[in-house]
Amino acid sequence: xxxxxxxxxxxxxxxxxxxxxxxxxxxxxxxxxxxxxxxxxxxxxxxxxxxxxxxxxxxxxxxxxxxxxxxxxxxxxxxxxxxxxxxxxxxxxxxxxxxxxxxxxxxxxxxxxxxxxxxxxxxxxxxxxxxxxxxxxxxxxxxxxxxxxxxxxxxxxxxxxxxxxxxxxxxxxxxxxxxxxxxxxxxxxxxxxxxxxxxxxxxxxxxxxxxxxxxxxxxxxxxxxxxxxxxxxxxxxxxxxxxxxxxxxxxxxxxxxxxxxxxxxxxxxxxxxxxxxxxxxxxxxxxxxxxxxxxxxxxxxxxxxxxxxxxxxxxxxxxxxxxxxxxxxxxxxxxxxxxxxxxxxxxxxxxxxxxxxxxxxxxxxxxxxxxxxxxxxxxxxxxxxxxxxxxxxxxxxxxxxxxx
Amino acid sequence: xxxxxxxxxxxxxxxxxxxxxxxxxxxxxxxxxxxxxxxxxxxxxxxxxxxxxxxxxxxxxxxxxxxxxxxxxxxxxxxxxxxxxxxxxxxxxxxxxxxxxxxxxxxxxxxxxxxxxxxxxxxxxxxxxxxxxxxxxxxxxxxxxxxxxxxxxxxxxxxxxxxxxxxxxxxxxxxxxxxxxxxxxxxxxxxxxxxxxxxxxxxxxxxxxxxxxxxxxxxxxxxxxxxxx
Ligand SMILES: Nc1ncnc2c1ncn2[C@@H]1O[C@H](COP(=O)(O)OP(=O)(O)O)[C@@H](O)[C@H]1O
Ligand SMILES: [Mg+2]
Numbered sequence: 001x002x003x004x005x006x007x008x009x010x011x012x013x014x015x016x017x018x019x020x021x022x023x024x025x026x027x028x029x030x031x032x033x034x035x036x037x038x039x040x041x042x043x044x045x046x047x048x049x050x051x052x053x054x055x056x057x058x059x060x061x062x063x064x065x066x067x068x069x070x071x072x073x074x075x076x077x078x079x080x081x082x083x084x085x086x087x088x089x090x091x092x093x094x095x096x097x098x099x100x101x102x103x104x105x106x107x108x109x110x111x112x113x114x115x116x117x118x119x120x121x122x123x124x125x126x127x128x129x130x131x132x133x134x135x136x137x138x139x140x141x142x143x144x145x146x147x148x149x150x151x152x153x154x155x156x157x158x159x160x161x162x163x164x165x166x167x168x169x170x171x172x173x174x175x176x177x178x179x180x181x182x183x184x185x186x187x188x189x190x191x192x193x194x195x196x197x198x199x200x201x202x203x204x205x206x207x208x209x210x211x212x213x214x215x216x217x218x219x220x221x222x223x224x225x226x227x228x229x230x231x232x233x234x235x236x237x238x239x240x241x242x243x244x245x246x247x248x249x250x251x252x253x254x255x256x257x258x259x260x261x262x263x264x265x266x267x268x269x270x271x272x273x274x275x276x277x278x279x280x281x282x283x284x285x286x287x288x289x290x291x292x293x294x295x296x297x298x299x300x301x302x303x304x305x306x307x308x309x310x311x312x313x314x315x316x317x318x319x320x321x322x323x324x325x326x327x328x329x330x331x332x333x334x335x336x337x338x339x340x341x342x343x344x345x346x347x348x349x350x351x352x353x354x355x356x357x358x359x360x361x362x363x364x365x366x367x368x369x370x371x372x373x374x375x376x377x378x379x380x381x382x383x384x385x386x387x388x389x390x391x392x393x394x395x396x397x398x399x400x401x402x403x404x
Numbered sequence: 405x406x407x408x409x410x411x412x413x414x415x416x417x418x419x420x421x422x423x424x425x426x427x428x429x430x431x432x433x434x435x436x437x438x439x440x441x442x443x444x445x446x447x448x449x450x451x452x453x454x455x456x457x458x459x460x461x462x463x464x465x466x467x468x469x470x471x472x473x474x475x476x477x478x479x480x481x482x483x484x485x486x487x488x489x490x491x492x493x494x495x496x497x498x499x500x501x502x503x504x505x506x507x508x509x510x511x512x513x514x515x516x517x518x519x520x521x522x523x524x525x526x527x528x529x530x531x532x533x534x535x536x537x538x539x540x541x542x543x544x545x546x547x548x549x550x551x552x553x554x555x556x557x558x559x560x561x562x563x564x565x566x567x568x569x570x571x572x573x574x575x576x577x578x579x580x581x582x583x584x585x586x587x588x589x590x591x592x593x594x595x596x597x598x599x600x601x602x603x604x605x606x607x608x609x610x611x612x613x614x615x616x617x618x619x620x621x622x623x624x625x626x627x628x629x630x631x632x633x
Contacts, residue, residue, distance in 0.1 A: 005516045005517070005519075009516075016504050310500075311502055311503070313500075314500050314501075314502055315502075315513065315517075316461075316485065316488075317459070317461060317488060317494055317500070318488070318489065318494075318513050318514040318517060318561070319485050319486065319488050319489020319490070319514055319517040319518065319565075320485060320517050321481070321482045321485040321486070321517070322481055322482065322485075323482075324517060396462075397461045397462075397484075397488075398456050398461040398462040401461065401500070
């Protein structure tokens, strides 16, 4: 019943002072809007990082051939020849390992008809696509049988396919890699740049054995990618892989590792964490403006209570109870913040979309940020409206009535 | 039946800049239902103070006030609000209409606080304004009305809840003599025709003449009653 009476009264009071109401709500509009827009930017960054990590194969360990010290001379990274397919197979037996992918890489010039393109060939096993979670856009991947036979087949990255074939489908065609004729079995789906800006689509995938023997003339491998069940498993496996490889490579305790292990799961975790922190930081900075908007509401409501002291006195003389007055003013504050919140949602979503459209930022509008910003606006309304409303309701009738 | 108003030894002091003003110094007063009582007295004699206490807008410092047999001096703010709403209608010298609020909405306001539904509220407010001769001014704002019209809106607002008691504190103080006469005639008619108890504060001797009972307040005390008891 109180609501039924206070509701229209509050609305009417705001309506009588449209300009002031609008200006008061502006603080909340901007506050809510900026929370939503800022969180959208943060969440966009978060999503982008997640995509990149995903495309690199998160939850994974990477073993690379290391340096060797021979007579005091240390060669560069990836120069040891001790890493083998057998190492990869041994690692695959460790508990917690989901898939392994031994790889080698060769820089090549690829030709098709009159076009040619400098790129890399990754020699790998079929497990590679699984570890990278990398689907094909068309055609088929190569199989274990291709690997066993060191077959002259390959799968093209999008960039290579575009550079050599343009808009024509390369599937079934034969390209020349370092003078070697290779049949194109399929084309990989586009992956874009990785976290370091390297175009992952600018590569050719071919059977490990073929690249080892025909292109590089080696029997060792350069890297092993290990997919694990999670960040925890990765951390545990890092130590186990290290022990296993030292043992297999018969390294003495005083010898340093002839390989390096990179824990991408850790990297993924850290990047994701910093993106989250970034989002919250942006959100909290924006929340401050929402708070300032709330203080604006309180300010105006206090002025309004003073200005309308006489009105309050008249209402009390006519039979308004304290709670009638309280609700009238509280609802005014709530309306202001709710209307401000709704308009702020429009503003926030609008500017986030505009930002995503016209700038480099990737944005992701988070539903939780809309909910959070709106409820926060409501809370701000109650919190900052309550004091003026209580003040109004506590006036003594006769004093309010005599107020000049 | 107890009298509608019964005051016993009511005192009221104000503290102004450390100086106590003894506005009411022991008022004893009984007003029966259906009376029209005129209270006169020089400016500053405590008339308005008395009226505010009678109207439950303020409480006495000491003494007892029973309204319709109920002691109001111990009521909480909500109960006092309820009493003002149901039992008392006010008319002030300065009209005290809600600004930027139409005549109709002004008259509806006490009904809002009485919990009367929207349609009935509107109907009763309309009827009351028509009775006051303002049928064609319902949508007007106070600023668009003459003094006499404003006071008639105030009167409609005071009466729309059908209170048994009407308190009027110099209701014609801001009006010319012709409109004053109209307002007073209305009060007279309400008292006669509907039995509304009216307590009227006035400066004008001729106004007071029309009342059946007259009292004079001097320096916070009531003089001996004049006229019929
Ligand atoms: N709120 C107040 N604070 C201090 N003094 C007051 C207040 N209201 C009235 N008074 C004093 O009390 C006395 C009676 O005032 P009032 O009842 O308004 O007289 P009247 O209505 O007869 O002119 C006056 O001396 C006035 O100055
Ligand atoms: Mg007075």
